[in-house]
Amino acid sequence: MPVSRDEFEDLRPLSFREPDEVLDDEKLYTIYEVARLLQGLDPDVELDVETENVLLDWAIPWMMTHTEEFVFAEPAADDEPGYYGLAK
Known part of the structure; x- marks a missing residue:
């Protein structure tokens, strides 16, 4: 259910980092x-399945946007x- 913007004190812009800012090229x-x-997060951190699924929901479109x-x-x-x- 939608909520009023007034319920939140901290609204931030949605921004994604570039792949070279996230990954080691080696x-x-x-x-x-x-x-x-x-x-x-550390790439080896253990997560519950629900959290991991949410993170994948963000990661897959991000990777598709940067396929090249x-x-x-x-x-x-x-x-x-x-x-x-x-890609190097």
């Missing part, structure tokens, strides 16, 4: 690690995620 990351890094800045490496096995990194 490393490859899973989508889960990228999602954590976008939120300023990423490279992709196939996963080591079919049951593992792929890896993403910065």
